[in-house]
Structure formats: C-alpha cells, structure tokens
Amino acid sequence: MPTERFRLKPPTDGHKILIVDGHLKVPDDPIVPIIEGDGIGPDVTRAARRAISAAVDRTYSGRRRISWCDVPAGEVAMFKYGELLPPATLDALREYVVGLKGPLTTPIGGGFRSLNVALRQALDLYSNTRPVYWIPGVPSPMVHPERMNIVIFREATEDVYAGIEWQRGSEEAKRLIGILAKDFGVKIPDDAGIGLKPISEFKTKRLVRKAIRYAIENHRRSVALVHKGNIMKYTEGAFREWGYEVARQEFPKETVAQSEVDRNYGGAPPKGKVVIKDVVADNMFQQLLTRTEDYDVLATPNLNGDYLSDAAAAQVGGLGVAPGGNIGDAHALFEPIHGTAPKYAGMDKVNPTAEILAGVMMLEYLGWREAGDALRNAVKKTIGQKIVTYDLARQMEGAKEVKCSEYAEAVVRNL
Numbered sequence: 001m002p003t004e005r006f007r008l009k010p011p012t013d014g015h016k017i018l019i020v021d022g023h024l025k026v027p028d029d030p031i032v033p034i035i036e037g038d039g040i041g042p043d044v045t046r047a048a049r050r051a052i053s054a055a056v057d058r059t060y061s062g063r064r065r066i067s068w069c070d071v072p073a074g075e076v077a078m079f080k081y082g083e084l085l086p087p088a089t090l091d092a093l094r095e096y097v098v099g100l101k102g103p104l105t106t107p108i109g110g111g112f113r114s115l116n117v118a119l120r121q122a123l124d125l126y127s128n129t130r131p132v133y134w135i136p137g138v139p140s141p142m143v144h145p146e147r148m149n150i151v152i153f154r155e156a157t158e159d160v161y162a163g164i165e166w167q168r169g170s171e172e173a174k175r176l177i178g179i180l181a182k183d184f185g186v187k188i189p190d191d192a193g194i195g196l197k198p199i200s201e202f203k204t205k206r207l208v209r210k211a212i213r214y215a216i217e218n219h220r221r222s223v224a225l226v227h228k229g230n231i232m233k234y235t236e237g238a239f240r241e242w243g244y245e246v247a248r249q250e251f252p253k254e255t256v257a258q259s260e261v262d263r264n265y266g267g268a269p270p271k272g273k274v275v276i277k278d279v280v281a282d283n284m285f286q287q288l289l290t291r292t293e294d295y296d297v298l299a300t301p302n303l304n305g306d307y308l309s310d311a312a313a314a315q316v317g318g319l320g321v322a323p324g325g326n327i328g329d330a331h332a333l334f335e336p337i338h339g340t341a342p343k344y345a346g347m348d349k350v351n352p353t354a355e356i357l358a359g360v361m362m363l364e365y366l367g368w369r370e371a372g373d374a375l376r377n378a379v380k381k382t383i384g385q386k387i388v389t390y391d392l393a394r395q396m397e398g399a400k401e402v403k404c405s406e407y408a409e410a411v412v413r414n415l
Contacts, residue, residue: 014067037102154305
C-alpha cells in the first residue's frame with residue numbers, strides 16, 4: 001500500500017513573515033512552522049510551545065501571538081509519508097521564514113545522512129549559532145560557571161560536514177585514490193574511505209561577517225577566529241586569513257586586531273572597538289577552561305564549532321540547557337542541541353529547558369525581545385526555585401522533581 005504524500009494545508013489563521021530589503025517584517029500573528037522531531041522531540045517541543053505562547057500572550061497582553069504550523073520530518077515523516085524530509089516541509093520552512101524544531105535522529109554509520117545537516121544545506125542556514133551561558137542553580141562541574149558567556153558562530157554548510165565522501169572499496173573511492181596517486185603523487189591506502197574538506201572564501205566571510213555584526217550590535221568585546229590553520233593551512237588557515245580580511249576591509253572603524261592592540265595600545269583595547277583575534281582549536285579547548293572570561297564571540301569552521309559548543313555547554317550544566325539557531329541571511333530554524341534520547345520517548349520525563357531557550361532565541365530573532373527576556377527570566381526563576389526535571393533533580397539538594405510538562409507549567413507560572 002503506497003504511503004500518503006504529505007501536503008501542507010495552508011494555515012487558517014496568522015500571517016506570513018516577509019523579507020523586505022534583507023530584513024524581517026514580522027506581523028503580530030506570524031505563522032511559525034514547528035517540527036516536533038524524534039524520540040523525546042514531541043515532549044520537549046510541546047512543553048516549549050506552551051511556554052513560548054504564554055510568554056508572548058502575557059508580554060503583549062494578547063496583542064501578539066504565534067500561529068503554530070505543524071510540519072513533519074524524521075521518523076514520523078518516514079513512517080507516514082515514506083520520506084524523512086518531505087519537500088512540502090522544506091517549502092513551508094522557506095515560505096514562512098522562521099521555524100522551531102525538536103531533535104531529529106542521526107544514525108551512526110550507514111543509512112541516511114544527518115537531517116540537521118540536510119536542513120541547513122537545503123535552506124542555506126549557514127550559521128549554527130549557539131549562545132552558552134550559565135543559569136544560576138544549574139549544577140556544573142566548574143567552580144565558576146558564571147564566567148562562561150559566549151556565542152559560537154559555527155559555519156554549517158561546508159567543511160567535512162558537506163557530505164562529500166565515498167565508502168571504502170567503492171568505484172568512486174578507487175577512482176579518486178588513483179587520480180591522487182597518478183596526478184598528485186599522494187599515496188592513500190586502497191582500503192581507505194575518502195572524504196573532502198571544502199572551506200571557501202565566500203562562505204567563510206559571510207559567517208565571520210555575521211559574527212562581527214553580532215558583536216558590534218550586542219556590545220561584545222571580541223571575536224575569536226578558531227581554526228587548525230597550523231596544520232590545515234589552505235582550508236582552516238585560509239579561514240583565519242579570510243576572517244581577518246572581513247574585519248579589516250568591512251569593519252575598519254568598529255574593530256581592531258589583537259596584534260594591533262598589543263603593538264599600539266599596550267594590550268588595552270580602545271574603547272568601543274571589537275577585538276579580532278585567532279586561536280588554534282586545540283588551544284581553544286583548554287582556554288575555555290583556564291581563561292573562560294577572556295572569550296566572548298567565537299567564529300569557527302563546522303567541525304571545530306560542533307566540538308567546542310558541546311564542550312562549552314558541559315561547563316554550564318550540559319546539553320539539556322543548551323539552545324541553538326540555524327540562521328541564514330533571513331531564514332532561521334531554532335533547536336536544542338541535544339539528541340533524541342529514544343529510551344525516554346513519550347515518558348514526559350526529560351528536560352525541555354534547551355528547547356524553551358531555543359524559543360527565547362527565536363523570539364529575539366523576531367524582534368520580540370521583551371517576550372524573550374520574560375521567558376528566559378521565568379526559566380531562571382523556576383530553576384532557582386529548584387523545580388526541575390530528573391536530570392537536574394538528582395544533582396541538586398532539596399530539588400522538587402517534576403515531569404517535562406509540569407516544568408513547562410512552572411515556567412508559565414513564573415512569567
């Protein structure tokens with residue numbers, strides 16, 4: 001029996017977000033697609049949806065609201081429609097501009113590639129943006145977790161995540177190994193899988209440009225270009241050089257290189273200038289621990305940013321409290337950075353904080369900062385009251401353990 005093809009029914013209420021001269025024009029009732037996701041996805045997205053809607057309603061006294069539009073992706077879409085990512089879902093995300101999603105399954109080894117990567121590439125959401133900050137009361141392995149307050153801008157469409165690879169023994173791998181040996185004198189074992197690592201000037205510069213603009217607009221102190229250019233000179237080394245070029249050529253009045261600060265200003269940055277510096281990736285990992293407060297905004301290639309954002313999140317309590325946004329020139333899709341945790345699926349048990357904070361990012365992106373601030377403060381108040389889900393409750397003395405949905409209700413009460 002053939003599977004039903006997914007066709008999106010036009011929402012009966014709400015209005016589209018428009019893109020005018022590269023900027024969002026947001027109505028008071030924007031249509032926002034939502035992908036519930038796999039595993040624990042439905043639990044956390046429903047909790048977040050409840051809290052986000054309440055924050056908007058209370059902040060604007062009913063003058064504004066979100067018109068949610070459910071669209072499928074992942075395992076549910078595969079079972080019902082025979083496609084992991086139905087074309088109509090992509091069309092909806094394009095048409096309605098800003099969306100929210102839960103975690104989607106990414107299998108290890110064979111099978112389909114990451115749906116998260118596919119969404120970023122299909123919609124050109126080139127900046128995976130991840131703010132990392134500590135919420136007072138969240139258990140942390142660090143003595144001073146409050147020193148962590150960074151935003152990571154991770155290029156999300158190229159590097160080794162571009163998916164340009166061939167299986168060991170495949171005709172494509174054999175052919176490429178042969179070309180490398182014959183034309184370039186590069187010997188690769190015959191039993192190797194082959195992958196390519198593209199890092200381009202255009203995609204690097206637009207990512208770094210977004211990071212610098214964010215730093216300027218939000219009065220951040222510095223942007224650090226994180227790379228492994230000491231080894232990979234023509235990919236990650238080029239990422240470093242192109243990043244400095246963007247600052248020097250496009251933001252000469254707003255930025256200053258760390259080398260210039262050291263040479264001309266005695267190590268003290270001029271007031272109002274964003275310092276541009278670079279750090280080798282492995283050094284960056286230990287600097288996040290030993291000199292946490294020295295870093296503010298990071299701009300990274302794809303793989304480095306993936307590692308660093310998870311490592312940074314661990315310092316403030318883990319992935320359960322870590323949100324992220326996939327952002328292009330206008331389109332954006334917000335998400336938690338944790339996985340699907342299938343063993344807890346449907347148990348109304350897991351922590352929805354990351355998904356709720358992804359909603360905070362979404363509200364800020366819409367320009368509804370008052371609602372975003374209200375929702376973030378409600379989360380902080382709820383955790384401060386020690387009303388938490390099992391993952392935090394087991395680490396906190398005197399905590400009241402609640403279900404996922406009950407936690408969302410506590411956040412709503414604290415708005």
